[in-house]
Structure formats: C-alpha cells, structure tokens
Amino acid sequence: MTLDLGLLLVCILGVGFLAQWLAWRVKLPAILFLLLAGILMGPVIGVLAPDKLLGPLLFPIVSLAVSVILFEGSLTLRFSELPDIGRAVRGLVTYGAVIAVLMLAVAAHYFAGLSWEVALLFGALTCVTGPTVIAPMLRTVRPNARIANTLRWEGIVIDPLGALFAVLVYEAIVSRQQGHTLGIFLAVIASGVVIGLLAAWTLAFLLRRQLIPEYLQNYGALVTVLLAFSLSNAITHESGLLTVTVMGIALGNMRGVHIDDILDFKENLTTLLVSSLFILLAARLSWPLPDGMLWAGIAIFIVAQLIVRPVTATIASIGSTLNWRERALIAWVAPRGIVAAAVSALFALKLDALGMEGAKALVPLVFILIIGTVVLQSATARPLARWLKVAEPDPTGVLIYGADQAARVVARALADAGFQVIVADEHWDGIKHARMEGLPTFFGYPASAYAERHLDLTGIGRLLAMSTNRERNALACVYYRQEFGRGKVYRLSNDNGDATGSRLQMGGDLSAPALFGDGMTHERFLERLAEGWRIKSTRLTSTFDWPNFIEQYGSPTVLLFGVEEKGALRVSSAKRELEPRPGWTVIALVPPQSAS
Known part of the structure; x- marks a missing residue:
C-alpha cells in the first residue's frame, strides 16, 4: 500500500496530533501512544517506511530534531533551585543515577548480549525519567506532596543531566570505535562546551540589548541552536549534541535574559517534533523482533522495575525525611520518556553507520522499557499509593x-x-x-x-x-x-x-x-x-x-x-x-x- 508523499507526511502529523490528544484525554504520557502509532503504521500495516520516505534526509532530520529536544530540556535546569530540591532528589539524580546506569548496563550485557560499550550507553539513556512522563502520571496517582515533589523534581533535573551523561558516554564510545586517542575525546568535550557557552552568550547578548525584535526572537533562538549544533559537528565530529545541551543549561541560568517566550515556543515546537519523530522512529522497527530480542527486553524491564529502581531509590533516600511508605512508592514509579527514545534512536543510527555491533538492538530495547514502565506503572501506581496510604484524598x-x-x-x-x-x-x-x-x-x-x-x-x-x-x-x-x-x-x-x-x-x-x-x-x-x-x-x-x-x-x-x-x-x-x-x-x- 503506497500513499502520496505529501499525504503521508500530513498523515504523520495528524496521527501525532491524535496521539497527543488521546494522551491528554486519558491522562497518560503521550510517548506511549506515539510509539504504538508508529509501530502500527510501520511494521504492522506497512504503510510507513521512513528510510524509503526520507532517504538520505532521515539522518539529518532526526539529528536536528533531537538537538532541539535536548536544548529545550536543558533550558529548564536551574542551578539556583538545586539546593532546595531535597536530599532524596539529590541522591536520585547523582549517585543514584550512576548506580542505575551501571545496573542497567549489566542487565543489557547479560540478557541482550550487548557489548559493554553499548550496554553502558543503554544504561545512560534509560536512567532518565522526565517531566513529560511524570506529570501525567502524578495527576492520575495523586500521591502526597512529598512524593509528588520528589518525583517531579527528579524528572526535571535528571532530564538534562541524563542527556548530558548519555552524550558523554556516546562520545567516548565513538572515539574508541574510531581509534581516537583520549586527547581527541577531550577535544570533542572542550569543543562542545566552548561552542555551547559561546552560542549561549551570543544569544543572551542579542536578547539583553534588544537587538532582535520580539517577533523574531523565537526564530533567532531556533536558528542559533541549529547553527551551533551544525557548526560544532563541522569543527569537531559528533560534538553537536553536547553543544546544544551546554547551550541550553547556560542560557537557562543567565541573569537578565527573558527566555519565557523562547521556552514556550520551544515547548510547542518540541511537541510537534516529538510527535512526528517518535512515529518515524517506531515505524523503523522490524517486526517481529529478532530472535530473543523481545524476551531480552522484557527481562531487562523486569530487572529495571523490580531491582534497579528499588535499589537506587532506597540508597538515594537514606537520611531523607521520607518514611518507608513514601520510599516504596518512589521505588515503583520511574517511567522512561522522551530523552531515552529520541537520543537512543539517533545514537543507534550513528553507531550502526560506524559498524558498531549491537547498535540495532538499542532502539527496540529502549522502546520495550519505555512501553513496559509506562503501562505497568500507570495501571498500578494509584492502587499502590492507596494501599500504602500515601495517596491524597479527593483534591480540595x-x-x-x-x-x-x-x-x-x-x-x-x-x-x-x-x-x-x-x-x-x-x-x-x-x-x-x-x-x-x-x-x-x-x-x-x-x-x-x-x-x-x-x-x-x-x-x-x-x-x-x-x-x-x-x-x-x-x-x-x-x-x-x-x-x-x-x-x-x-x-x-x-x-x-x-x-x-x-x-x-x-x-x-x-x-x-x-x-x-x-x-x-x-x-x-x-x-x-x-x-x-x-x-x-x-x-x-x-x-x-x-x-x-x-x-x-x-x-x-x-x-x-x-x-x-x-x-x-x-x-x-x-x-x-x-x-x-x-x-x-x-x-x-x-x-x-x-x-x-
């Protein structure tokens, strides 16, 4: 079954809108419906084949879309808010996240047979939750304020930090795969940091001096992000994602820069990009999955849900004011979201082009973990909160x-x-x-x-x-x-x-x-x-x-x-x-x- 190219692109936008609308109606994370829509349109029905549809444009489009998503996410990190987020949150986004990365990497290595490099990248990608999946779940679960604040702040803070960590792991893998020295890897990091800071300073300077009219500020910010990403990649190969992440964090923490309108614009643009991107990425999955991949993904999901999250939440909350009931619910709720799906797909494309063994398994494993955590936790978190007696009564x-x-x-x-x-x-x-x-x-x-x-x-x-x-x-x-x-x-x-x-x-x-x-x-x-x-x-x-x-x-x-x-x-x-x-x-x- 073939459709006109223009009609197919419009259908992708329309299906993305319907998935977002359905998620809003049922108060579930939109990523679940977007991934299911892509799988249905791609491997199940066969109406959407992204590689044939976009050809050589697929990789640049995915790269630029992910750069905007990472920049928008990193804009929300405020250093001034970190001291007030609480001991449990600080533990979850620092040493708790490191423990989660290592445990997930071990699971991916032994269950899916991934090399240690790709397994470590899988762990870095899937330790991230994010506000886009946490917020709808909290509205349904309605836990008490201490649990809600802990989970919400974890998602907000770990979103950009997790993306930054995943990018660093990826840069290390690429440098090693291409036979680069430690000096070249450090040069990639330095290039990303310097260009990101310079781009943030330049945009902040133009905004402070009002050298860009208000109606062009959103346009200018988008061009600056994409230009910084592309320029960084041209100067130092594969440093662009680090550049836009650093740029977003730096711009979001500069004083005297009004970025609310830019943030609103980026959020709206990100909704459009995420909706289209995830449908395309899910449509690229082969179905049925290669032998053993589905069961390996399910095994990793079980380990992540029943072992990794409880261990990290328990260790991270030591010394906090949370009681055991509150810790138990936090140990259950950790849905994976946008950063894991978007960045894993981009990294899989790049590593596959480099001939990295196991790169093709990265996306299906991540998607299985996303769907598993969102479905299971959405269905069980509210009853569990009531059983633990940490659910808020009817909101007054x-x-x-x-x-x-x-x-x-x-x-x-x-x-x-x-x-x-x-x-x-x-x-x-x-x-x-x-x-x-x-x-x-x-x-x-x-x-x-x-x-x-x-x-x-x-x-x-x-x-x-x-x-x-x-x-x-x-x-x-x-x-x-x-x-x-x-x-x-x-x-x-x-x-x-x-x-x-x-x-x-x-x-x-x-x-x-x-x-x-x-x-x-x-x-x-x-x-x-x-x-x-x-x-x-x-x-x-x-x-x-x-x-x-x-x-x-x-x-x-x-x-x-x-x-x-x-x-x-x-x-x-x-x-x-x-x-x-x-x-x-x-x-x-x-x-x-x-x-x-």
Whole structure:
C-alpha cells in the first residue's frame, strides 16, 4: 500500500496530533501512544517506511530534531533551585543515577548480549525519567506532596543531566570505535562546551540589548541552536549534541535574559517534533523482533522495575525525611520518556553507520522499557499509593487564575479557611503582591505548556478564573474542565451587564458557571472592595443561622463560599445557589457598615 508523499507526511502529523490528544484525554504520557502509532503504521500495516520516505534526509532530520529536544530540556535546569530540591532528589539524580546506569548496563550485557560499550550507553539513556512522563502520571496517582515533589523534581533535573551523561558516554564510545586517542575525546568535550557557552552568550547578548525584535526572537533562538549544533559537528565530529545541551543549561541560568517566550515556543515546537519523530522512529522497527530480542527486553524491564529502581531509590533516600511508605512508592514509579527514545534512536543510527555491533538492538530495547514502565506503572501506581496510604484524598485545593486585588482577597479568605490555594497569573505585578501577602503563587499562564511541566497541582481540584482577561479565562476553563471536571471550574464575569456585554459573552463549551452569581462581575467586585466591603467568615449554628447572618450584615450581602461540617467546599455560582445550614462556615462579602 503506497500513499502520496505529501499525504503521508500530513498523515504523520495528524496521527501525532491524535496521539497527543488521546494522551491528554486519558491522562497518560503521550510517548506511549506515539510509539504504538508508529509501530502500527510501520511494521504492522506497512504503510510507513521512513528510510524509503526520507532517504538520505532521515539522518539529518532526526539529528536536528533531537538537538532541539535536548536544548529545550536543558533550558529548564536551574542551578539556583538545586539546593532546595531535597536530599532524596539529590541522591536520585547523582549517585543514584550512576548506580542505575551501571545496573542497567549489566542487565543489557547479560540478557541482550550487548557489548559493554553499548550496554553502558543503554544504561545512560534509560536512567532518565522526565517531566513529560511524570506529570501525567502524578495527576492520575495523586500521591502526597512529598512524593509528588520528589518525583517531579527528579524528572526535571535528571532530564538534562541524563542527556548530558548519555552524550558523554556516546562520545567516548565513538572515539574508541574510531581509534581516537583520549586527547581527541577531550577535544570533542572542550569543543562542545566552548561552542555551547559561546552560542549561549551570543544569544543572551542579542536578547539583553534588544537587538532582535520580539517577533523574531523565537526564530533567532531556533536558528542559533541549529547553527551551533551544525557548526560544532563541522569543527569537531559528533560534538553537536553536547553543544546544544551546554547551550541550553547556560542560557537557562543567565541573569537578565527573558527566555519565557523562547521556552514556550520551544515547548510547542518540541511537541510537534516529538510527535512526528517518535512515529518515524517506531515505524523503523522490524517486526517481529529478532530472535530473543523481545524476551531480552522484557527481562531487562523486569530487572529495571523490580531491582534497579528499588535499589537506587532506597540508597538515594537514606537520611531523607521520607518514611518507608513514601520510599516504596518512589521505588515503583520511574517511567522512561522522551530523552531515552529520541537520543537512543539517533545514537543507534550513528553507531550502526560506524559498524558498531549491537547498535540495532538499542532502539527496540529502549522502546520495550519505555512501553513496559509506562503501562505497568500507570495501571498500578494509584492502587499502590492507596494501599500504602500515601495517596491524597479527593483534591480540595483551589487554583485561582488572576492576581489582582479581587483574586487575592478571595485567595486569602480560602487560605484562612484551611484550603490549599495557588494564585496563578502571567503578570508579575499581581504575583509580586500575592507573594508579599504570603500566598502560594505560580508565575505564568496556568493553561500553558510551561505550566503543564512546572505547575504542581497536587491537592488542587478546582479552578476559579478571576483574571481581567475574558478570553484567557474562557480558555483556562476549557483546559481545566478536563483536569478537574465540568462541575469544578468557574469564572468571574468580565462583562458589564449591558447589551454590548451580552453580545460578548462566551457561549457553548467556552462558558463556565458564573462565579458568585450572574449579578457579580469582576468590575463590580472591585468597586465594592473600594467602597469598603469586606469578606467575613462565620460558622453558623442553630441559634445563628443564615437568615440571622443576613439580618445582621444586611441583604446586599453576597455569599461566596460555604464550607460544610466535614470540610467540603461549596462554591456559590449562577448554576448553584447555596443554602447554608447550621454547622456550615459561610464566607461572604458584606457591606462596609457591617464589616466590623
């Protein structure tokens, strides 16, 4: 079966999108569906043959795509955050990672018959987890905050560090395979470091001096990355991957360089590249696998799951504050992700071209480990967390999008009532005031790709969209409706209530229940605060019920929230008018004359 080349390329993009969408719907890592789609289109159906499709362009395309993926991942490593990540995380990403590399290498050597060089490279590639596979799993498992933070930070930190380690191991193998001396290997390392630092400094200089207009900064950053990669390879063979990794780490840690937009662009581009790249790479697998390869991969997966991870997690957590139950879950959860799949495929292509024995086995073994860890851990981690009693109960925390005065006073009232609160906004001024008021914050748009990686939603189960931007409120509601459920997402109206405002109201799936009723708007809320209205929190009793509350504080009082006796939060909205009962704690906006 043959398809037109253009149609086939569009089909790859379309299938990649569907795989990403399906992963979003079922809250599983997208890499699982991308790999399965590639295997289905390639060796199973036979509609996609990447080597015939791209010919001599396959290797350069894979190389450039991997360089962008590594650069984007390394941008997220912040040295300033390393001292605060905790003893267990530091152990997992340092000596724990080294132990994992060695144990995985031993398993690959004895079960799959790989040479020690290729086995060590396999270990370096597969010791890496990563935020793209950890984040969806944490949302499903919902472990307690200490476990979630440990696993999340491990993924963020080990992603670039693991890639750097794998690149160094690969450089050593290539130098030895080509008969190079230690001096040439060191020259490769020096070239990658120097060119990477120089490229980072050059791009930072242009950005600081605003010599590149904003609309060209993303384009310029991409060109700089690809140019540094290609130039480094031209000057010193095979140093390009090290160059882009060093460049990303250096640029991400430079002061005074605004890279948020670049990071967002790279994340979006990486999603496109990963989606297409993994389908192509999986389609190159031969099926059925060579004799013994499938069973060797399964054996390595069992060793990795039942021996390597428990040993490294146990050793790394010695001296930490984690209890044995928390250590047990951490020892179970370690799904492999993007770096392992992408870089292993590139290295396999290069080593195979050099005639390295066992290079062709690298990709299927890595893919078996990825699929095995993602499937098994996604299916079992939540029940295990419940059995160990380290799973969070149904999330009761509140994510508030918006950080102006209206959002902050609501956040403070909820925090004072004992609820976990996160105030998120892309405007620094509001976030700055929220932090000064002691509120937990997230600087960024909560529905962005950056938030998907860095916004910790452990314990959070509702969204209150209270920003001044009507369109962004609507998009945030649509995004978090899938995360929290349709009944857990609300928005504070930004309309003025006149005819023009009615014409501008969001409809259909873009709408969410109006927070605090149809009569309350963002403007009206701010006006009442300016007039001296204040938020009151009072526990109702049989002798002082809701009618008594209204009688004391006045009929204009606006009921915002109700907290039931067992601690459940009820949100007042246009969809649900609350009827507070004795035993509830009511949180209401009351007029100024009765606020004292």
